[in-house]
Amino acid sequence: MKIRLFLFLIYCCYCSVAQNIDSLKALSNSNDPKIRSEALMELFIAYRTKDLDSAMYFAELSEKNALQAGDSLLIVRTLTAIAYVNQEKGFYESAIKDYTSALDILRRNGFKERERFLLNFLGRCHYHNGSFDMALKYYLPSLKLREAKNDQKEIAISCNNIGLVYYQVGNYSKAIEYFERSLSIKQTLSENSLIESTLGNLGLCNIGLKKYKTALKYFDIVLIDCDKRECEPSAFVEALIGAGIAHYSLNQFKEGENYLKRAIKLAEKIGSSEKIITGYRYLADIKKEEGMLKEAIVLLDESQNIAKQNERTVWIMRNHGLYGEIFSLMGEHKLAYSHYIIYDSLRENIEGTPMIHKLTNLQLENVEKEHKEAISQQKTEIDRRNELLLVAIAVIFAVSIAAIAFYRNYNQQKKIREELQTTQEKLISQEKMAALGQLVAGIAHEINTPLGALRGTIHPVKDYFDNIRQNLSALMSRYSSDYALVNQVQASSFKTTRERRQFRKSLQIELKESGFDDPGLADKLVDMGYQHLNDQLVGMLKAPEGNKLFDLLHSMSLLQKNTEQAGPLVTKISKVVQSLQMYSQPQVAEEMVQVDLRQNIEDTLLILQSELKRGVKLVKVFPDNLSPVWADSNALSQVWLNLLLNSIHAVNHRGTIEVGVKERERDVVVWVKDDGVGIKGEDRDKVFEAFYTTKDRGYGTGLGLNISKKIVERHGGNITFHSQPGETIFEVYLPKCLIS
Numbered sequence: 001m002k003i004r005l006f007l008f009l010i011y012c013c014y015c016s017v018a019q020n021i022d023s024l025k026a027l028s029n030s031n032d033p034k035i036r037s038e039a040l041m042e043l044f045i046a047y048r049t050k051d052l053d054s055a056m057y058f059a060e061l062s063e064k065n066a067l068q069a070g071d072s073l074l075i076v077r078t079l080t081a082i083a084y085v086n087q088e089k090g091f092y093e094s095a096i097k098d099y100t101s102a103l104d105i106l107r108r109n110g111f112k113e114r115e116r117f118l119l120n121f122l123g124r125c126h127y128h129n130g131s132f133d134m135a136l137k138y139y140l141p142s143l144k145l146r147e148a149k150n151d152q153k154e155i156a157i158s159c160n161n162i163g164l165v166y167y168q169v170g171n172y173s174k175a176i177e178y179f180e181r182s183l184s185i186k187q188t189l190s191e192n193s194l195i196e197s198t199l200g201n202l203g204l205c206n207i208g209l210k211k212y213k214t215a216l217k218y219f220d221i222v223l224i225d226c227d228k229r230e231c232e233p234s235a236f237v238e239a240l241i242g243a244g245i246a247h248y249s250l251n252q253f254k255e256g257e258n259y260l261k262r263a264i265k266l267a268e269k270i271g272s273s274e275k276i277i278t279g280y281r282y283l284a285d286i287k288k289e290e291g292m293l294k295e296a297i298v299l300l301d302e303s304q305n306i307a308k309q310n311e312r313t314v315w316i317m318r319n320h321g322l323y324g325e326i327f328s329l330m331g332e333h334k335l336a337y338s339h340y341i342i343y344d345s346l347r348e349n350i351e352g353t354p355m356i357h358k359l360t361n362l363q364l365e366n367v368e369k370e371h372k373e374a375i376s377q378q379k380t381e382i383d384r385r386n387e388l389l390l391v392a393i394a395v396i397f398a399v400s401i402a403a404i405a406f407y408r409n410y411n412q413q414k415k416i417r418e419e420l421q422t423t424q425e426k427l428i429s430q431e432k433m434a435a436l437g438q439l440v441a442g443i444a445h446e447i448n449t450p451l452g453a454l455r456g457t458i459h460p461v462k463d464y465f466d467n468i469r470q471n472l473s474a475l476m477s478r479y480s481s482d483y484a485l486v487n488q489v490q491a492s493s494f495k496t497t498r499e500r501r502q503f504r505k506s507l508q509i510e511l512k513e514s515g516f517d518d519p520g521l522a523d524k525l526v527d528m529g530y531q532h533l534n535d536q537l538v539g540m541l542k543a544p545e546g547n548k549l550f551d552l553l554h555s556m557s558l559l560q561k562n563t564e565q566a567g568p569l570v571t572k573i574s575k576v577v578q579s580l581q582m583y584s585q586p587q588v589a590e591e592m593v594q595v596d597l598r599q600n601i602e603d604t605l606l607i608l609q610s611e612l613k614r615g616v617k618l619v620k621v622f623p624d625n626l627s628p629v630w631a632d633s634n635a636l637s638q639v640w641l642n643l644l645l646n647s648i649h650a651v652n653h654r655g656t657i658e659v660g661v662k663e664r665e666r667d668v669v670v671w672v673k674d675d676g677v678g679i680k681g682e683d684r685d686k687v688f689e690a691f692y693t694t695k696d697r698g699y700g701t702g703l704g705l706n707i708s709k710k711i712v713e714r715h716g717g718n719i720t721f722h723s724q725p726g727e728t729i730f731e732v733y734l735p736k737c738l739i740s
Contacts, residue, residue, distance in 0.1 A: 037065035037074050044081050056085040072109045076102045076118075083121065090273075090310045092129040096122060116145035120158065127165060130313035135165050156185035160198055167201065168314065172208040179205065196222045196235035203242045212246045219243040233270045237263050241278050253286050260286070273310045277303045281319060288322070293330050300326070317346035447573075454570055461563045468556070503531045514538050524550070528557040594628040594737055595636060597661050597668060604640040605659075608648070615653040621660030627736045629668055635711045636734075639719075642704035643672040643730050650676025650728060663736070667717070670732045679723040687721070 030036050040062035048055040063078035083098035103118045119142035127135035143158035163178035183198045203218035222239035225231055244259030260279045267275035280303035287296035300322055307315040320343035327336035507522040510533045521541075530537070540546045601622075605612070612618050640659075647657045651674050658673040679687060683694055690706040712719045717734040 032069075033065040034069040034071055034074065037062045037069060037071070037078065040065065041074075041077060041081065048081075048084065052085050052088055056082065059085060072105055073111055076106050076111065076114065079105070080118065080121070083125075087121070087125055087128075090128075092125045092311070095125045096129070099125065112145075116142045116149065116154070119145070120161070123161060123165075127161070127168075129311075130317075132165050132169050136162065139165065152185050153189060156182045156189070156198075159185070160201065163201060163205075167205055167208065170208065172205040175208075176202060176205045196225060196231050197238065200235055200238040200242055203239070203246070207242065207245055207249065210249070212249045215246045216243060219246065233266060234272060234275070237267050237270070237272060237275045240266065241275060241282070244279075245282055248282060248286050248289070251289075253290055257283065257286050273306055274312065274315075277307045277310075277312060277315045279303075280306070281315065281322065284322060284326075288326050288329070293326055296326050297323075313346065317343055320346065451570065451573060461559075500526050506531070507533065516541065524554045527561075528554060592630045592632060595631040595633045596626070596628055597636075597670060597734075598622045598626055600631075600633055600636055601640050601659060601661070601670070604637045604644065607641065608644055611645075611648050611653075612657075616648060616651060617656040619656060619658040619660075621658065621662075623661065623663060626661060627663055627668065629715075629734045630737050631715055631734065632711075635714070639708040639711050639732060640670070640672070642708045643732075646704065646730075647672055647674035647676065647728070650674050650678075652676070667733050667735050670734070671729055673727065673729040675726055676728060678725040678728050679721075684723065 030039070040058045043058040044055050044062060047058060059078055059081035063075065063082060066074040066078045079098045079102035083095040083102065086092070086095035086098065099118055099122045103115070103122065106114055106118060119138045123135045123138035123142060126132070126138065139158060139162045143155065143162065146154040146158055159178045159182035163175040163182065166172070166175035166178065179198050179201045183195065183202070186195045186198060199218045199222050203215040203222075206212070206215035206218065219239045219242045222231075222235060223243065226236045226239065240259050240263035244256045244263060246256075247253075247259060248256035260283050264276055264279035264283075267273075267279060280299050284296045284300035284303065287293070287299060300319055304316065304319045304323075306312075307319060320339045323339040324336045324343060327333070327339065504522045504526050507525050507530065508519075511518075511521055514533060525533075525537075541550060543549075605618070644657065644659065651657065655675045658671075660671055660673075662669050662671075680694075688705050688709045690703060709719050712732055712734070715734055717732060719730065719732050721728065721730045723729075
């Protein structure tokens, strides 16, 4: 089988070169469907430029054999061939269907190599069919694939195609951007025929921008080149049409007419229906401007007939617009109105811009003329419609009743489903909160046990250190007064690195002057808090065994420093654990005691340190002297925690939060204010409801404010809030302790 295919391919190459049609027809009768399909495809290639009907015949036969052979790549080729013939015949819908099928097969089988061509074919079909948005949908990915391939010629063609789409929808600046890119590549490749086409397109864009003289410069370059040598006929025709339009726009009607007539003759010769339509259309425009309205109609009929035969939707639309203008000038307002209606409908589909103003003007012109006739017709019509209206009202009434019943039933069912879902979510949230409380309580207990032992270990260390220093000082002073400085050992008191560097440098100079070369000695002296050398210190360092004693003193100073740092850290850990324990059992009421609100809030802020450090600016407003309140300190801490967490979420870690306390005659007010997004109007009546939350799923249970309100009321106080975009403030009022 492989040998047969190899021989066939060699033979096909020979046939292609020799154009041996008879041999290809003989191979198309082979017993192998793949060989038959390949041979028929070669016949399609041979006939596609001279006989489209024969080419279609061979392409369809090739497709049948490709399907029989089950060769996906061959099926893609045959579908592309069929689509090509339909495209050339102007049957764009059929071509689009076949190209799309080919593209689907190609993508399913991973034949990426041909995708850029099929995308370009689809874009071209949609372009000629007037679907410019769809054309751009396929042209742009085709350009991207061609850029990846780095085929400059293909990139230039794609840029030109995309430019044409933007030109058709009136985005001339964007069109010029793509045309200029295309022209730059073509000039590098020295592709004269492609250069002429793009120059013509740039001229048309300048016409769209009403830069007619600039447009003429582009067209003149093309026309001069085409006069010097044989150029691409289609580019020649486009330049002639463009020059005609530019002269017409400059009110040079005679010159414009001459160029357009030359363009029509050449377009008829090469069989370009698009150019013939354009030529006749603008000739009609010139005749309209010259006041020769009947001649304009005749020329416009020629353009419209060819546009309809070739299904050129865009030109059909534009011609209807020109019909409307001409008939309006002739006083035939009914005809003008009917053409504007068609124009408006087509334009809305193609460009999405209805021509409301022209329709309105025509309607106003026709009102007076048709007023009497319209009244008579309307009378008869009203009588007939009244009868129908009564029937319609009865039907609508019955349907409305049924619709209302259905709507009510639907709403009831929807409400029931929503309530069930809400109840389920509440139960899940309750279970989660209970589990979280147990987990936090367990962890806090496990940390507290070793923490207590650590605290008990650290606190006596300072006493041990003082005892060692005093005894060592007394013992050593028996032998020399120099050793009395043992009792002066202390940790470094320098707060900044800059201070350390300054005194280290000073000590290094003094040590060098005293005859000490050890570079690490200055660092040790800085650790021990020395700023300058003294006689006792120099005497000790020079004494026998002085270095050993100095190292002992250095170790003692570091021991003192580390011991003093460890104590506050243990205290801080202890406070965090206590706060977690408090939060793990928020509903358990404890004995009411006198509570220092300032310290209570500070303990809560300790828990939130990691959240507040992520970009939140915290402002604290606390008075120096503050009366205590009777309260459950753990419960109040939960209130502050809930309010602060809500503010952090509101500012999204990028704002300012203010927490403060102020004292009044009978109560104390605590407020938490933020500059976040605020609470929406529709949410303000529900903020204290249980399970109501505006946060995303997983970020809130809707219980925080509800629990906080209950805790505050249990303390004989109340909680209020005020909110607007950029400022939300919650205020908690608690009664003061009045103790004689």
